[in-house]
Amino acid sequence: MNKQINVQAVLDTVRQAGDLFLKQYKQNTIPTSKEQFFKQLEAIDERCMAVLKAGLTPEFPDTPWNTVDEFDNDGQKQPLPLSEYWLCDAMDGAIQYLQHIPGWTINLVLIRNGELYFSVIYDPLSNEMFWAEQGAGAFMNGQPIQPSAKIDPDMMLAVFEYGHQEPAIPGFNEKHGAAVTTLLNKFGVVRNYGPHGLQLAYVGAGRIDVFHQLGLDTFNWLAGILIAREAGAAILNVDGDCWKWGDESLAVSAPGIAGKFNK
Template sequence: MNKQIKIQTILDAVKQAGDLFLKEYKLNTIPANKVDFFRELASIDERCMSVLKTRLANDFPDTPWNTVDEFDNQGQKQPLQLPEYWLCDAMDGAIQYLQHIPGWTINLALIRNGELEFSVIYDPLSNEMFWAQKGLGAFLNGQPIRPSIKTDAGIMLAVFEYGHQEPAIPGFNQRHGAAVTALLNQFGVVRNYGPHGLQLAYVGAGRIDVFHQLGLDTFNWLAGILIAREAGAEILTADGNAWKWGDESLLVAAADIANKFIQNKR
């Protein structure tokens, strides 16, 4: 295990991976069938991972990489039984990238003894690098970030996400619809944006006031969860319990905002 984390090395590696795709942004032909769609997704993943593994190999020679697929629900329910490993969402928002629209990032998390130790989210289009280390705070381009201090729900921005459910869960769409209705009833602005990790980082930075999602989506959440938590946001389930790895919902907001939302929807 590499006890010392060489932060700049990690940030530089993630930036190199993101900037590789920035140079080619909107140059691809938008996939028109499933064969092309999945081929492009696989290519993005392969190229991104190649850059990250090459750049981090010297400083983290003994740190393996997570090999569990992000659509493997069972594999997302608990961390690997390893002292340390990397978990990468090679491109969070890859569909947006392929469709030539904003909202895609490179996300990387370092897991130690089953807990989030370090994470980074890089948005190449905005040239913004969010990162956090356990117990040491969260940062955007080197400056500390904090969640929202708003008190008027009428001017708060709440976002909702919808995870892939394979196989389909009976009644899930109805539950999701009720959750969106609850958000609409309490907050002035409700949106769906796309990249999970970046939205969580935005909660940490006070740009988004509430993030809400039903369903299991652990790998898409992890990097953003550490950033939001270290910034000072509450990391809860949709029912208001403290979130833990494997929980099948997520609610992230400043403490006062989260508590009021939960109380008012009951």
């Protein structure tokens, strides 16, 4: 296990991967079939992983990789039984990238002994690099970040997310719709904006006040959870309990806000 993190080496590698896609942004043909979509998605994963592995293997020669499969529900319920591994969402918001619209990032998480230890979220279009290390705070482009200090819900921006549900869960859409209605009734502005991890980093940076999502979507959350947590945000499930790996909902905000959602 590599105890010391060469932070700059990790950030430089993630930036290299993101900038590769920035150069190619809007160069693809927008897919019109599932076959085209998954073929382009596979190409994104392969190119991104090649850059990340080439850059990080010298620093972490014995650390294995677990690439994200958002449809692997069982795999999202608990960490792997390994002392250390990388978990990579090669492109969070890939659908936006393929559709030639903003809202895509490169996310990387280092898991140690079943806990979030280090994570990076890079937004190439904005040239913003968020990162956090367990117990060491959270940063954006080298500057510490912290959640919003707002106290008036009418001034707050709440966001909701909707994850892929495979197979479909009976009644889930209705439950999700009711939750969005509650958000609309409680907060001044409600929006839906991907990608997931970047929204959580925005909560940590005070740009978004509340993040809310129903359903199991662990892989999309992990990088942003560590950044938001280290910035000082509360990481809960929608019942108001402390979020734990395997929970099928997530509510993140400045302390004292998200916990009041169902009250």
